[in-house]
Amino acid sequence: MSTVSTHSTLGILATGDNCVDWYDRQQQGYAGGNAVNVAVSARRAGAPVSYVGAVGTDAAGDLIRRRLTEEHVDLSHLHVEDGATALTHVEIIDGDRMFGDYDEGVMESFAPSAEDLDFAAEHAIFASALWGRTEHHLAEIRRRGCLVAFDIADEPARPAAVTAIDQTDLCFTSRLADDADTRALMESIAHRGPSVVVATLGEAGSLALTDGTWHHCPAERVEVIDTMGAGDSFIGGYLAALLEGAEVPECLQAGTRSAARTLRIAGAW
Structure with missing residues (x-):
């Protein structure tokens, strides 16, 4: 299974x-985005966390910086660029979030710098996703000793996912269910390199495959206020537990607890 480097001086870099x-x-805005949500949930679980991405020089960028600072996430390598911060329009229907128009803003031209890659090498875990514009840098980050975690969401055929899977440890x-299609997909991903593959299954819980062994964790039953960020929160909780040396079943449980907390509130965190 994936193991965390004992030589890094920092924890998780989202x-x-x-x-x-x-x-x-x-008419309410919340700081969010996959990498930000992962960062905050991992930090709330007790892990030291840094965040690297690009925000604009607008009120939305100020909001994201202020909220992450309040959550004690390290922003020493945050990119602040002239222009607009990314904005996603959201509707909540029966507690489930529905995405509308999305303006990527300055994240459209984001790429990790050489200094960012040096910074990544100081961390035990590097976490990113389909929308992070990091997939072409994962091989270098792994070469420097980071464990790479990558979220392909429900789009395994997307070009960023195809590129990333081969250079991903976790x-x-x-997915929607623990069924034959889900297990076949997870096995196909594992055959390409990742030592651990985890599927979040909504109300059906979560499922992990490592070393040919399957692990299932049921979901917690909670009153759902808003599903925004629940999957990201699961990842943050999982990674925080992994950083502490937990085995896969315990990591699944930690991710489940984190996601359940998110489901009970408006916004991702």
Whole structure:
């Protein structure tokens, strides 16, 4: 299974997308984005966490910086670029978030710099996803000793996912059920290199494959206020537990607890 380097001086580096999730009906904005959500959930679980991405020189960028600073996430390598911060329009229907228009803003031209790669090498775990614009840098990050975690969501055929899977130690995906198709997909991913493959299954819980062994964890039953960021929160909780040396079943449980907390609130965190 994936193991965490004992030579790194820092914990988890979440790299990639951020945005303000703008709830049109409520006229309310929340800091979010996959990498930001992972960073905050891992930090709340007790892990030391850094975030690298690009925000604009606007009020939305100020909001993201302020909220991450309040959560004690290291922003020493945050890129602040002239322009607009990413914005996602959101509707909540029966507690389930529905995405509308998305403006990528300055994240459209984001790429980790050489200095960012040096910074990554100081961390035990590097976490990113389809929207992070990091997939072409994963081989170098792994070469420097980081364990690479990557979220392909429900799009395993997307070009970024195809590129990333081969250079990933721990691959996350989202599916609807623990069925033959899900297990076949997870096995195909594992055959390409990742030593651990984890699928979040919504109400059906989560499933992991490592060393040919399957592990299932049921979901916690909670009153769902908003599903925004629940999968990202699962990843953050999982990685925080992994950083502490937990085995796969315990990591699944930690991710489940983290996701359950997120489901009970409006916004991702």
